[in-house]
Amino acid sequence: MDLSQEFENSSYSVNMRKLARKSRLGFGYQDIKNITIQDIMIMNKHKQLINIYYGLDKITFMDDILEECGIMEDARIEKPGKIRDLDERAKMVAKAVEIVKARKKRRSCRI
Numbered sequence: 001m002d003l004s005q006e007f008e009n010s011s012y013s014v015n016m017r018k019l020a021r022k023s024r025l026g027f028g029y030q031d032i033k034n035i036t037i038q039d040i041m042i043m044n045k046h047k048q049l050i051n052i053y054y055g056l057d058k059i060t061f062m063d064d065i066l067e068e069c070g071i072m073e074d075a076r077i078e079k080p081g082k083i084r085d086l087d088e089r090a091k092m093v094a095k096a097v098e099i100v101k102a103r104k105k106r107r108s109c110r111i
Contacts, residue, residue, distance in 0.1 A: 016080055021065065028052070037065060037081045046070070052098045054083045085086030 019025070021038040029048055032040050040049060046069045052059055053071060056100040060079045061069070075092060 013083070016060070018060050018062065019065070020062050032072065041065070041068060046100045047093065047097050050093050053077075054089050054092055058084050068100075070096035070098070070103075 017023075019037050021036065023037050025033055025036065025037075027033065027039075031042075032045055032048060035043070037049065049061065049065070049069050050071065053061060053066070053069070054077065057080045060066075066076065075095065077083060083092060
C-alpha cells in the first residue's frame, strides 16, 4: 500500500534513513524490528533487508551492506524512491538473493 500521496500535503514527514551495521530498523517485521542490521545479516535474513531497500522510499543502507545483500551498483535505485512495479521488484529481489546464495556456496566450498 502506497501512502505517499495521502501524506503529500500534510505536515507528516519521514526523513531519509541510511542504515549502518549498528542501526536498528525500529519498524516492521516483529522478528527483526529491534535487532541491529549486522545481526539480521548474521541471522541470514538478507532477503528482508533487500525487500526493505527496494520496497520503501526513504530507507537505504550503507554501501557495504548493499553489496553484502547482493545489491551491486548497477542494481541500485535512486533514493528516495522504490520499485513500484511488484513484478519488477520481485525480479530484483530474486537476483540479489541469488548473489548472496552464490557467495555463501563459494565460502562453504573453501572451508
